[in-house]
Amino acid sequence: MRDRQLTAIAEVAGMGFDVWLRGGWAMDFTLGEVTRDHIDIDWFAWFDDADRLEAALIEHRFSPQPGPPRDQQRDFVRDGVEVSFALLAPDLTVAGGPYRGEPWPTGLLDAPMGSLNGLTCPVISLAAQIEIKEMMPVWVPTLPRREKDMTDLARLRMHVRLRDVRESDLEVFHTQEQDPEATRRSRFPAREREKFLTHWRERVLADETNHVQTVEVGDQIAGNVVAWWEGDHRYLGYWLGRAFWGSGVGTRALTLFLEKEEARPLYADPHQGNEASVRLLEKLGFTRTTVDDEGFVLYVLEQTP
Numbered sequence: 001m002r003d004r005q006l007t008a009i010a011e012v013a014g015m016g017f018d019v020w021l022r023g024g025w026a027m028d029f030t031l032g033e034v035t036r037d038h039i040d041i042d043w044f045a046w047f048d049d050a051d052r053l054e055a056a057l058i059e060h061r062f063s064p065q066p067g068p069p070r071d072q073q074r075d076f077v078r079d080g081v082e083v084s085f086a087l088l089a090p091d092l093t094v095a096g097g098p099y100r101g102e103p104w105p106t107g108l109l110d111a112p113m114g115s116l117n118g119l120t121c122p123v124i125s126l127a128a129q130i131e132i133k134e135m136m137p138v139w140v141p142t143l144p145r146r147e148k149d150m151t152d153l154a155r156l157r158m159h160v161r162l163r164d165v166r167e168s169d170l171e172v173f174h175t176q177e178q179d180p181e182a183t184r185r186s187r188f189p190a191r192e193r194e195k196f197l198t199h200w201r202e203r204v205l206a207d208e209t210n211h212v213q214t215v216e217v218g219d220q221i222a223g224n225v226v227a228w229w230e231g232d233h234r235y236l237g238y239w240l241g242r243a244f245w246g247s248g249v250g251t252r253a254l255t256l257f258l259e260k261e262e263a264r265p266l267y268a269d270p271h272q273g274n275e276a277s278v279r280l281l282e283k284l285g286f287t288r289t290t291v292d293d294e295g296f297v298l299y300v301l302e303q304t305p
Contacts, residue, residue, distance in 0.1 A: 001037070001080065001081070002034065002037065002038075004079060004080070004081050005025070005038065005041055005081055006116075006117070006119065008041060008078065008081045008083060009025065009041060009119065009121055010119055010121075011060055012041075012043065012057075012083065013120075013121045013122065015053070015056050015057075015060075016056075017045060017046075017049050017052070017053050017056070018045065018046055018049065018122075019043045019044065019045045019053075019085070019122065020043065020044045020045075020108075020109060020111075020122045020123055020124050021041070021042070021043060021114065021121055021122065021123045021124070022042045022043060022044055022086065022123075022124050022129070022132070023038075023040075023041075023042035024036065024038040024042075024148075024152065025038055025041050025042070026042070026114065026123040026124055026129055027129060027152055027155065027156060028114075028116055029114025029115060029116045029121050029123050030111075030114050030123055030126055030129065030156075030159065031155065031156075031159055032114075032115055032116060033116070034116070035152070035155060036148065036151075039082065040081075040082035040083065040084060041081070041082065041083045041084070042083075042084050042086070043083065043084065043085045043086070044085070044086050044088055044104075044108070044109075044124060045074075045085040045086075045087060045088065046087070046088050046090075047071065047087040047088060047089055047095035047096070048090075050070075050071075050074055050085070050087055053074070053085065054074055054076075057076050057083075060078070061078050062076035062077065062078045062083065063076060063077055063078065064076055065077050065082075067084070068097055069096055069097040069098075070096075071087065071095055071096025071097060071100075072086070072087060072094060072095060072096040072097030072098075072099070072100070073085060073086050073087060073097070074087070088104070089101075091103075092104050092108055092109070099139075102139070104128070104132075105125075105127065105128040105131040105132065106128075107125050107127055107128060108124050108125060108128045109122075109124060109125070110125050111123055111124060111125035111126065111128075112163075126156060126159060126161070126216070126218065126219060127218075127219035129156055130153060130156050130157065130218055130219045131219070133145075133149050133152055133153050133156070134153065136149075156218055157217070157218035157219075157220075158217060158218065158247075159217065159218055160215065160216070160217050160222070160249055160252040160253055160256070161215075161216050161256070162213040162214065162215060162216070162225070162253065162256050162257060162260075163213065163214050163216060164212075164213065164214070165205060165212050165213065165214045165224065166214070169214050169221055169224070170196075170197055170200050170201075172221045172241075173196075173200070173221075173223070173224055173239065174191075174193055174196045174197065175241075176223060176239060176240070176241040176242075177190050177191065177196065177239065178190045179241070179242050181242060182239070182242060185271070185273065185274045185276070185277075186239075186270070186271060186274055186277075187271040187273070187274075187294070187295070187296070204226065204228075207228070209228070209229055210226060210227065210228045210229075211226065211227040211228075211257075211260070211261050212224065212225075212227075213225050213226075213257060213260075215238075215240065215244075215249070215253040217244055217249055220243075221241075222240055222241055222243075222244040222249055222253070223238065223239045223240035223241055223244065223253075224238065224239055225237070225238040225253055225254065225257045226238070227257075227261045227263065227266065233265075233267050234263040234265070234266050234267065235266070235267050235268065235269070236254075236257075236261070236266050236267065236268045236301075237268065238250065238253065238254060238257075240253075245276065246276070250276075250277075250280050251280060251283065251284070254280065254284055255284065258284065258301075264301065264302060264303055265300045265301060265302050266300070266301045267298060267299065267300050267301075268281055268286060268298075268299045268300075268301075269296045269297065269298050269299065270296070270297060270299070271294075271295050271296050271297070272291060272295045272296070272297045273295060278297065281299045281301075282299075284301070285301055285303075286299035286300060286301045287299060287300055287301070287302070
């Protein structure tokens with residue numbers, strides 16, 4: 001069944017319509033792994049494409065099935081593979097049926113392509129996946145939350161990914177820098193808000209030679225990773241909010257970052273008292289070189305392990 005479902009996903013994604021996976025398969029294409037068996041394949045599609053999409057599916061031997069109102073959702077089956085298309089109005093609300101005009105989550109379609117076993121497919125955003133799974137029992141009381149929904153939510157909330165920094169991220173970064181335990185470990189003093197924002201806008205984001213990424217875990221901003229030049233040395237730095245310490249987020253985030261950051265050698269200089277950062281860098285292949293008078297250790301990564 002799984003192979004037939006993946007074949008169907010590839011066919012639908014290749015029909016030339018704007019469609020986005022939702023539900024369990026969206027999670028798998030977001031995480032890049034098959035997490036469990038799925039009963040069906042859920043999609044979003046534009047209401048204006050519904051009739052043409054239906055005709056194309058019938059050409060591919062999918063048979064229409066009874067279900068919700070046709071202006072709300074279209075359901076099909078082929079060789080035991082069930083597919084359904086929730087229809088979107090142009091303003092990203094429910095197109096028809098009893099919930100017509102109800103909004104779907106903000107940023108529903110703002111997501112990179114999902115990927116699974118070499119197959120790419122559009123998916124709804126991670127934040128939207130989480131919100132839909134959290135809120136569906138509230139929106140539709142006849143659909144209680146199932147055990148698999150709780151498991152899915154746990155997986156989605158721990159998914160680590162990198163993306164470009166948005167202006168709105170800076171306020172979160174500033175709040176994370178104010179944590180006294182974080183500043184104690186890093187030996188880096190917290191800055192007042194305007195000074196912090198000015199530094200990020202004018203020194204970090206404005207410099208095109210910098211490589212700057214926001215770390216997201218589920219739908220939350222966990223912190224940031226930055227690479228920059230100091231003379232002829234390329235440096236790596238990162239900052240994570242305390243809620244994301246000790247859970248493997250730093251390891252995954254820096255691993256993803258180092259796959260994109262090609263400069264070698266790459267340097268980092270944590271304080272020797274910041275034992276968590278020291279262990280993380282050594283785990284990723286950084287080698288200890290020198291320690292200055294203030295206790296900052298210079299690490300270097302000659303090549304990615």
